[in-house]
Amino acid sequence: MGLTSSSRASLEAGADPLTVSRPPQAGTIAIAGLGLIGGSLARRLVGRGRTVIAWNHRDAPYERARAAGIECVPRVEDLAAAIPDVLVLCTPLRAMPDVLNRLAPVLDPSTTLTDVGSVKGQVRDEVKAVGLDDRYVGAHPMAGNELSGYAASDPALYDDALWAVTYDETTDYGRMLTVMDMISAGVGNRMIVLDDDTHDRAAALISHMPHVVATALANELTDTDERNIAQALAAGSWRDMTRVALTDPDRTRAMVEEDSANVAELLRHMSARLAVMADVLERESSADPQIVRRALAQSRDFFAKARPYREFKAVDGMKTGTGAECASREERFITVSEHDWRSDLLESAKRGEHIVRIDSPCTFRVQVRTALR
């Protein structure tokens, strides 16, 4: 298990990372890429007292970033030279291989490397290709909107956000704690810890596939001759179903193509589900009453199936926000073991627990947030 600067002192005495009393801290954080996600992250971290140094492929945002307290440097290599506790790759996915190639020869071994990419498997492969996997921990903030660039950045983008922190069999526990400190104490967010494949499957379901479906809906409108009438009638449901189709299409395409196998499988499921529903609706106007009865039952089942999800959302809604009407969330502590921390943390995520604080190197305060039946 490797270490960051703040935990090094206690460990020089030979203590194990799971038994040191003070979890590692991410005091200085380098951000590569000051777009919507990187810019918002940098501003949020500065606002919460962390030192942030940043680089962007164009220096256009530097004046505003400097005014926000972010130190800006001309070359990505300069980020490494500052020997930050954590360096966060926030560039577009397609730019990561180039940035990694430039960082690999100069990144100090004490700096932990992480990223905010929405697909974890491929980023890890790219990190491995340049030999930086010994200091890498994957991360993905579940935050964003359809806008791009530093001009759209906003520290509030991270309000109440959840991050995925991802590991593989070589992940260093001490480095993971440093990234978790950045997320919990630095950004003020929650997190779950899981392996790359589990992340990429789940992200395909709740983000990548829905982006394709939203785009398909927008394409449907674009294709119809009656688009002006349909657009005139478009209200809340259309807005909520298609907001993400307003995202830069190249950004969406890169995200979807990096997770192609998972997204393709889900789209096949979804197409089959929709095809069944189309058949059901047609059968409802059959002349045969038996066929009609069966079709009506199938339709009822279709619309009832997500009841546990609706119930969860209704209860969860009562716990969101502030004020007297806001119900409290259950909190507890979990402890992980030295050898089984991966499965301990994955099981915690499966129980719907979100880590909100590192209490000691092996103890975490968690909130029970997503307990769906």
Ligand SMILES: O=C(O)C(=O)C[C@]1(C(=O)O)C=C[C@@H](O)C=C1
């Ligand atoms: O809200 C949006 O517009 C987003 O696309 C954000 C979103 C998502 O699908 O929820 C997309 C990609 C991320 O990396 C995280 C979140």
